[in-house]
Amino acid sequence: MKQVTVGVVGVGVVGIEILNILRERNFPSKNIRVFARSERDIEIDGRLYTVEAIDKASFAGIDIALFAGTEGEAGASTLYASKFIEEGAVVIDNGSDFRMKDGVPLIVPQVNRERIANHKGLIANPNCTTIQMVVALGGIQKKFGLEQIILTSFQATSGAGRSAVSALWDESKAIVNSNDKAGNYADINKILPKTSGVFSHQIAFNAIPQIGSFQEGNYTSEEWKVIKETHKIFADSSIKVSATCVRIPVFTAHSEAIYFTVKEKATFNQIADVLAASEGVIYSAKPEDYPLALEVEGKDEVFIGRLRRDPFQENGFWMWCVADNLRKGAALNAVEIAECLLKD
Ligand SMILES: NC(=O)c1ccc[n+]([C@@H]2O[C@H](COP(=O)([O-])OP(=O)(O)OC[C@H]3O[C@@H](n4cnc5c(N)ncnc54)[C@H](OP(=O)(O)O)[C@@H]3O)[C@@H](O)[C@H]2O)c1
Numbered sequence: 001m002k003q004v005t006v007g008v009v010g011v012g013v014v015g016i017e018i019l020n021i022l023r024e025r026n027f028p029s030k031n032i033r034v035f036a037r038s039e040r041d042i043e044i045d046g047r048l049y050t051v052e053a054i055d056k057a058s059f060a061g062i063d064i065a066l067f068a069g070t071e072g073e074a075g076a077s078t079l080y081a082s083k084f085i086e087e088g089a090v091v092i093d094n095g096s097d098f099r100m101k102d103g104v105p106l107i108v109p110q111v112n113r114e115r116i117a118n119h120k121g122l123i124a125n126p127n128c129t130t131i132q133m134v135v136a137l138g139g140i141q142k143k144f145g146l147e148q149i150i151l152t153s154f155q156a157t158s159g160a161g162r163s164a165v166s167a168l169w170d171e172s173k174a175i176v177n178s179n180d181k182a183g184n185y186a187d188i189n190k191i192l193p194k195t196s197g198v199f200s201h202q203i204a205f206n207a208i209p210q211i212g213s214f215q216e217g218n219y220t221s222e223e224w225k226v227i228k229e230t231h232k233i234f235a236d237s238s239i240k241v242s243a244t245c246v247r248i249p250v251f252t253a254h255s256e257a258i259y260f261t262v263k264e265k266a267t268f269n270q271i272a273d274v275l276a277a278s279e280g281v282i283y284s285a286k287p288e289d290y291p292l293a294l295e296v297e298g299k300d301e302v303f304i305g306r307l308r309r310d311p312f313q314e315n316g317f318w319m320w321c322v323a324d325n326l327r328k329g330a331a332l333n334a335v336e337i338a339e340c341l342l343k344d
Pocket of ligand 1: 009011037079095
């Protein structure tokens with residue numbers, strides 16, 4: 001495989017994981033350049049990286065740029081992706097700014113890697129919640145066709161970046177320390193202000209059924225991402241997708257209860273066989289061997305357990321699906337796309 005120069009933009013929770021994964025997988029890089037808003041040196045796992053201030057940098061000579069900056073108008077990809085592309089790089093973007101744009105392939109290699117070749121300089125990584133769900137359902141969609149998907153997600157705080165991880169940690173410590181002093185349970189609502197400023201409510205010891213802003217039909221932006229991105233990835237907007245996305249006080253790994261119905265008749269064993277054979281999936285057949293967020297953190301695969309048939313709907317099934325949101329949900333998926341680019 002040819003050796004390339006890689007750019008990594010952003011060194012938050014996803015950017016750091018990208019740097020770890022490039023190293024773990026011996027990605028064929030002759031040089032890795034790292035960019036963020038401010039210049040500094042950072043150490044990750046004993047290795048020192050020099051971070052360049054992006055507004056002063058030149059992007060010449062970068063072959064592949066993995067973007068993990070924040071989203072929106074002041075975000076890295078809105079401001080800088082086109083500049084990298086003009087200098088000859090292919091940009092793989094973790095954010096949502098370009099995912100739904102025509103001409104931008106939205107890629108999960110286990111599901112639709114053949115569409116990478118259609119890129120015009122920019123390839124988008126889907127949302128973390130969508131990625132693990134389509135990896136879980138990709139084989140079933142191919143074999144039986146999906147008619148409906150109803151998702152309830154239980155999402156880790158790291159999905160909202162490093163400040164959200166700190167919010168969970170700081171709020172939890174404040175509550176536990178306060179309880180120590182009191183020697184009994186305290187009324188946690190009296191200990192902290194209602195919001196840490198990162199989430200709309202206290203996240204410690206809580207569950208918040210809002211991720212993103214409220215949009216059409218009272219669905220949140222996160223729920224609409226799941227709906228629209230699933231349609232784009234499966235190239236089938238007839239699938240009836242709906243979702244409830246909930247933030248929970250877990251640091252890393254999203255858990256999902258996925259209900260789906262298939263178009264063609266399928267037995268429980270047929271669905272189980274497809275899951276067991278699906279690329280990137282680890283399926284546990286024993287009901288008591290369900291995957292847990294704590295055990296899945298740091299792993300690459302999408303873990304599935306608790307497959308059940310709907311007792312009232314012949315073609316309906318439930319499964320429990322857990323994956324590391326920073327790895328398969330973001331950094332790993334982006335690096336896998338880069339590996340596909342080098343193979344083609
Ligand atoms: N966290 C997840 O599970 C997850 C999953 C899927 C997708 N994503 C997406 O991945 C991206 C990164 O998320 P994250 O959770 O890693 O965020 P984060 O922890 O908040 O880190 C953001 C990083 O982006 C840099 N940055 C922000 N604006 C920039 C700009 N204009 N130019 C250059 N760098 C800029 C910051 O630079 P400084 O360090 O200098 O401040 C920081 O290093 C986001 O688009 C997010 O939506 C995240």
